[in-house]
Every structure is written in C-alpha cells, then in structure tokens.
Amino acid sequence: MTPPNHTSPETxxxxxxxxxxxxxxxxxxxxxxASTFARxxxxxxxxxxxxxxxxxxxVEHAERIIASLEDGAAALLFGSGLAACTALFxxxxxxxxxxxxxxxxxxxxxxxxxxxxxxxxxxxxxDAADISTIEQxxxxxxxALLWLETPVNPNWDVIDIAAAAxxxxxxxxxxxxxxxxxxxxxTQALALGADLVFHSATKYLxxxxxxxxxxxxxKVEDERWRELSWLRKHMGGVLGxxxxxxxxxxxxxxxxxxxxxSASALAIARHLEGHSKIARVLYPGLESHPQHDxxxxxxxxxxGGMLSILVAGGAExxxxxxxxxxxxxxxxxxxxxxxLIEHRKAVEGPHSIVPDNLIRISVGIEAVEDLVADLDQAxxx
Ligand SMILES: Cc1ncc(COP(=O)(O)O)c(C=O)c1O
Numbered sequence: 527m528t529p530p531n532h533t534s535p536e537t538x539x540x541x542x543x544x545x546x547x548x549x550x551x552x553x554x555x556x557x558x559x560a561s562t563f564a565r566x567x568x569x570x571x572x573x574x575x576x577x578x579x580x581x582x583x584x585v586e587h588a589e590r591i592i593a594s595l596e597d598g599a600a601a602l603l604f605g606s607g608l609a610a611c612t613a614l615f616x617x618x619x620x621x622x623x624x625x626x627x628x629x630x631x632x633x634x635x636x637x638x639x640x641x642x643x644x645x646x647x648x649x650x651x652x653d654a655a656d657i658s659t660i661e662q663x664x665x666x667x668x669x670a671l672l673w674l675e676t677p678v679n680p681n682w683d684v685i686d687i688a689a690a691a692x693x694x695x696x697x698x699x700x701x702x703x704x705x706x707x708x709x710x711x712x713t714q715a716l717a718l719g720a721d722l723v724f725h726s727a728t729k730y731l732x733x734x735x736x737x738x739x740x741x742x743x744x745k746v747e748d749e750r751w752r753e754l755s756w757l758r759k760h761m762g763g764v765l766g767x768x769x770x771x772x773x774x775x776x777x778x779x780x781x782x783x784x785x786x787x788s789a790s791a792l793a794i795a796r797h798l799e800g801h802s803k804i805a806r807v808l809y810p811g812l813e814s815h816p817q818h819d820x821x822x823x824x825x826x827x828x829x830g831g832m833l834s835i836l837v838a839g840g841a842e843x844x845x846x847x848x849x850x851x852x853x854x855x856x857x858x859x860x861x862x863x864x865x866l867i868e869h870r871k872a873v874e875g876p877h878s879i880v881p882d883n884l885i886r887i888s889v890g891i892e893a894v895e896d897l898v899a900d901l902d903q904a905x906x907x
Contacts, residue, residue, distance in 0.1 A: 536781035598743035607726025610740030622670035623648035654683040675704035684817035691719030729861030732776035788828025791889040809833035841882035850904035860888035
C-alpha cells in the first residue's frame with residue numbers, strides 16, 4: 527500500500543508511507559537486517575538486492591519516506607551527516623571551486639579547508655547574511671558547487687535559497703542546501719530551486735539523540751546522483767538497517783516534535799530578548815532578526831528549535847551560564863526531544879570565528895515554562 531499523493535507530508539511520515547507488512551497486518555514497519563541476498567539460477571538477485579553496503583530494504587524504506595517529505599526524486603542515507611557531506615564534496619573535481627558560508631557547521635567546513643589545502647579545490651567564502659557576497663563568491667564556469675546552510679550554525683543567519691539558487695545556476699554550479707536545522711517540516715529547499723538537500727538525520731529527522739545518520743535528497747536522478755550512489759557503495763558509508771529502522775520510527779513524530787520545539791524556541795527567544803545579562807538573542811523568528819522577512823517566506827511552519835544568545839558579560843560569564851542550567855544538558859548536538867546548551871567556541875576550538883560570548887541552545891519538547899525557569903535561574907546566579 528502507498529498513501530494517496532494528495533496526503534500531507536506529516537500523514538506520510540506518521541504512517542511511514544503505509545509500507546507495512548501485508549502478511550501480518552502489523553501497524554509498525556518491519557526491519558530487514560540481512561547483509562547479503564540470495565541469487566537465482568542465472569545468478570541474478572532474486573529480490574533485487576545484492577549486498578547491504580550497496581542498499582537494503584529497510585534503508586530504502588527510510589529513503590522513500592524522506593524523499594517524499596522533500597518532494598524529491600530519490601534519497602541516499604549515510605552513516606552520519608558528515609559522511610553524506612563528504613561524499614558530495616568528493617564529486618567536485620580538482621581545479622574546480624566550492625562556494626560556502628564563512629560561518630557554517632564547522633565539521634563540514636573543516637573538510638572544505640582540507641580540500642582547499644590538499645586537493646587543489648578552490649574555496650570561496652561568503653557572508654550568509656549578505657546575498658551580494660554570494661554573487662561575488664560564485665565564479666561562472668569555475669564554481670562546481672554552491673553549498674548553502676540555512677539557518678546557518680550557530681548564528682542562525684537565513685539564506686534566501688531561491689535567490690542564491692538563481693545565482694548558482696547562472697554560474698553553472700550545482701546548488702546544495704544543508705537544511706538540518708530547518709528540516710523538511712518548514713523549508714522545502716528543492717521547491718525553492720536547490721538541486722540537492724542534505725540533512726544530518728542525527729538531528730530533527732530522528733529526533734531522539736540515539737543514532738547518527740545523514741541523508742542527501744535529489745531533485746533529479748542524474749549522472750551525479752548515480753556517482754553519489756557509487757561513492758556511498760565504494761566508500762562504505764551506508765547507514766545500517768537497525769539505525770534506518772530507528773530513523774523511520776523517529777520520522778513518525780517529526781512534525782509534532784519540530785512544531786513544538788519551534789513554538790517553545792520562539793517563546794524563549796522573546797523572553798530572553800531585552801534581558802539585562804544578554805547583549806543579543808539570535809533567532810530567525812524574532813522581528814529583530816536581520817533576515818526575518820526571508821525567514822517568514824522560507825520557513826512556513828515555524829522557525830525551528832535553535833537559537834543563540836550573546837552574553838553581555840563575555841566568555842567567562844557565557845561558560846558559567848552554559849554550565850549552570852539544570853534541565854538544559856551541556857552537550858553537543860541539536861534537534862532532539864531533550865533541550866541542550868553549549869558554549870560554542872569551546873566546542874569548535876580556538877580557530878573558530880564564532881564569538882566567544884555565544885551560547886547555543888537547542889530547545890526540546892519539555893514544558894516551556896520549565897525551560898524558561900531553568901534559563902532564568904542560570905542567568906540569575
Ligand atoms: C548543520 C549541520 N550539518 C551537518 C552536521 C554533521 O552531521 P553528523 O553529526 O550527523 O555527522 C551537523 C552536526 O552537528 C550539523 O549541525
């Protein structure tokens with residue numbers, strides 16, 4: 527059974543595309559953990575599967591759900607978000623260039639620096655808050671990949687995907703979006719003009735902080751997509767069946783979780799804005815956010831659960847606050863049901879250009895009044 531095309535994405539997510547076991551009537555999707563699959567007398571695979579490093583049924587089921595939520599042609603799941611990013615970066619030939627935000631998820635940026643320093647790939651940084659700098663960074667005929675991240679980690683600048691995609695395409699570049707912190711709930715990057723959308727499925731897609739996974743979704747199944755599939759197989763980057771099954775389970779509540787986290791994050795951002803110990807609150811849902819208009823257009827169902835605060839008292843005070851909460855756990859990651867807090871510069875290391883008074887907050891789905899009270903007591907200490 528597959529759900530009718532007109533169903534809403536959350537219905538398709540909740541029902542896992544209705545791909546359940548017809549023989550037993552189980553309402554929960556099954557798991558197929560086999561690493562290898564039998565062949566027939568002609569040595570052809572009996573059921574279309576050969577070996578699970580290539581692909582396997584439960585992984586494909588999770589991929590079909592995510593491709594459907596993004597309205598994409600196909601998806602590829604990897605063992606972590608970075609495994610998916612690096613497979614895509616690997617498709618850029620030596621001598622070509624990549625344009626990317628100057629502030630972005632630092633792990634992916636470390637790879638770009640490595641490609642620049644050791645692989646002969648040019649990298650041009652732009653300011654995510656200023657679309658004209660994308661125009662300058664993208665070089666016609668030379669830029670092979672325009673890498674966007676929105677909202678961008680950890681200052682939550684919002685990039686206008688449609689405008690950036692027009693610039694990238696005019697220069698002949700592939701346009702890919704790291705949509706981890708927006709999730710398909712609120713931003714449809716492919717519909718806005720991107721060729722590929724990426725998510726660290728470790729975050730909102732799974733939402734329970736109990737697996738690592740990454741996914742690429744494509745608008746069209748072209749030559750590059752086949753190369754990505756080949757790379758995943760030969761780099762051995764595929765997600766395991768158990769994790770794919772857990773991910774399917776997490777996806778069933780994605781829309782509920784994301785909308786709750788967004789509503790709580792907006793309430794917390796509004797509560798903290800103007801607090802005497804806080805210099806600035808960075809959150810796309812605030813009217814004071816410099817790209818709030820773009821965010822309103824591009825984030826149709828909430829501004830997400832991620833926000834940052836710049837502490838008035840500087841780095842030491844920021845570290846003190848980030849370790850004084852009782853409900854927000856001091857841990858790296860985001861998009862889970864439990865709220866997390868971290869002093870970002872301490873996590874990214876001394877080379878990071880993130881301000882040292884920045885605290886990053888991932889708002890979970892606990893009672894918002896408890897979260898507000900916890901931040902208030904940490905700030906008051
Ligand atoms: C925006 C963003 N992109 C990519 C990644 C990398 O994903 P993973 O940790 O699943 O490898 C992360 C992880 O924190 C992230 O926040």
